[in-house]
Amino acid sequence: MMTNPFTCDDKATLVAYMYGEVDAAVRNSVEAHLARCAACAAEVTALGDVRSELGLWVPPDVELGFTIVRKADQPAATVLRPAQWWRTVPAWAQAAAAVLVMAAGLGIANVQVRSGPDGLTVSTGWMTPASAPVPAPSNDTEWKTALVSLEEQLRTEIRSARDQQTPALRVSAPAVTDDAVLRRVQQLLAASEERQSRELATRLTQLNADMNLQRRADLMRIQQSFAQYGDQMMQQRQMLNNVIRVSAGGQQ
Amino acid sequence: MVATDEELVARSRDGDVDSFNQLVLRWERPIYALAYRVIGRDEDARDVAQETFLRAFRALPGFKGQAKFSSWLYRIALNLCRDWIRRKKRTPVVDMPDGVDVIELAAEQGPVESIEDLVARQEMSRIVADGMKLLPEEQRTAIVLKEYHGLTFQEIADLQGCPLSTVKTRLYQGLTVLRRHLESQGMTKFESDK
Numbered sequence: 001m002m003t004n005p006f007t008c009d010d011k012a013t014l015v016a017y018m019y020g021e022v023d024a025a026v027r028n029s030v031e032a033h034l035a036r037c038a039a040c041a042a043e044v045t046a047l048g049d050v051r052s053e054l055g056l057w058v059p060p061d062v063e064l065g066f067t068i069v070r071k072a073d074q075p076a077a078t079v080l081r082p083a084q085w086w087r088t089v090p091a092w093a094q095a096a097a098a099v100l101v102m103a104a105g106l107g108i109a110n111v112q113v114r115s116g117p118d119g120l121t122v123s124t125g126w127m128t129p130a131s132a133p134v135p136a137p138s139n140d141t142e143w144k145t146a147l148v149s150l151e152e153q154l155r156t157e158i159r160s161a162r163d164q165q166t167p168a169l170r171v172s173a174p175a176v177t178d179d180a181v182l183r184r185v186q187q188l189l190a191a192s193e194e195r196q197s198r199e200l201a202t203r204l205t206q207l208n209a210d211m212n213l214q215r216r217a218d219l220m221r222i223q224q225s226f227a228q229y230g231d232q233m234m235q236q237r238q239m240l241n242n243v244i245r246v247s248a249g250g251q252q
Numbered sequence: 253m254v255a256t257d258e259e260l261v262a263r264s265r266d267g268d269v270d271s272f273n274q275l276v277l278r279w280e281r282p283i284y285a286l287a288y289r290v291i292g293r294d295e296d297a298r299d300v301a302q303e304t305f306l307r308a309f310r311a312l313p314g315f316k317g318q319a320k321f322s323s324w325l326y327r328i329a330l331n332l333c334r335d336w337i338r339r340k341k342r343t344p345v346v347d348m349p350d351g352v353d354v355i356e357l358a359a360e361q362g363p364v365e366s367i368e369d370l371v372a373r374q375e376m377s378r379i380v381a382d383g384m385k386l387l388p389e390e391q392r393t394a395i396v397l398k399e400y401h402g403l404t405f406q407e408i409a410d411l412q413g414c415p416l417s418t419v420k421t422r423l424y425q426g427l428t429v430l431r432r433h434l435e436s437q438g439m440t441k442f443e444s445d446k
Binding site: 011012013014015016019021046047049050051053054055056057058059060062064065066067068069070242243 | 269272273276280281284285288289294297298301302305306309367371373376377380381384395398399400404405417420421423424427428430431434439
């Protein structure tokens with residue numbers, strides 16, 4: 001294929017030649033033209049100088065260090081976020097709490113469950129609180145065991161009521177008095193409150209510790225920044241002094 | 253063995269944040285330098301660079317590899333630069349803290365270069381930066397992409413959304429304006445005289 005001879009006004013091709021983005025035929029055509037056209041040759045030289053001088057423009061050497069961080073990946077000490085302590089409570093405890101809330105509701109409404117000849121009788125109404133002292137469970141395991149036991153007893157009661165057509169089964173089930181059930185519920189409620197208080201105190205202490213750690217880390221960062229800026233300022237001042245000294249010396 | 257951009261992109265798309273951070277580490281300086289030379293302000297260039305990577309991270313699921321990752325980043329960064337220029341409605345400003353530049357140049361040149369040479373280079377750098385400031389945004393961007401990032405005419409045309417011939421014209425016109433500016437400042441043939 002024939003290549004048209006290069007002409008002075010074809011600046012697009014001239015630029016492409018300068019950056020080496022032409023094929024061999026075009027390059028030969030441009031070089032042949034430059035050999036006999038002083039103006040174009042001078043222009044290529046001058047633009048080449050401009051390109052060299054562009055290399056003098058250097059961006060500041062700044063610290064960048066961008067990082068994408070997922071929130072979940074951040075260490076606890078560096079993140080201030082509301083503690084969602086309820087997420088750490090085991091499932092069994094959440095279920096037990098639900099039972100206790102129900103039990104508390106029953107207690108507040110003073111629901112009485114009595115078994116009689118007509119089966120289970122449910123009634124509500126205010127009455128004097130039970131005077132029996134309520135001993136707190138000594139630990140969580142005991143509390144959990146008691147809760148499971150109460151649940152089992154309640155299930156048994158309900159099964160008994162449902163199967164009242166089969167007296168043999170009713171007899172075989174252990175008899176549980178209303179007072180006993182009420183006492184158990186009150187014990188479990190007290191234990192639950194104590195447990196929640198302990199949990200809350202633990203979480204508050206942890207949150208406080210996290211905040212203190214965060215504050216200390218922030219203070220340290222600020223101190224480091226001040227120190228760094230101080231060093232930079234000192235360097236710049238020394239350099240400036242050198243420049244002033246040299247230029248003063250040059251003038252003398 | 254160093255992973256390619258494509259491999260890191262694939263891993264990032266599978267949810268590997270560390271792989272994306274490797275891409276950030278690899279490209280943060282070129283993207284910052286591009287933003288700095290186009291908009292001319294250190295702080296704003298940092299913001300643009302940071303926003304570029306944030307947008308890229310968010311848009312990664314939609315990046316199907318139809319272009320090079322770097323071209324895609326350049327496009328995001330240039331769009332942000334254009335937004336910045338439009339929003340601020342001002343020409344780029346070149347801010348080069350004098351002391352910092354001298355120190356940087358000293359570090360680059362080592363102990364053999366005299367203070368006079370350093371100061372002269374700093375002055376020349378300022379003159380070049382001032383000349384770039386004179387150019388329309390399209391010409392300046394074309395020169396930056398070609399001179400400092402080594403993109404081909406075709407890649408620049410794709411990024412700027414214009415024909416190939418327009419890119420060459422922008423480069424020629426931009427270089428010619430710079431040539432006049434440098435001549436007016438007595439800076440011609442600095443390199444060839446050395």
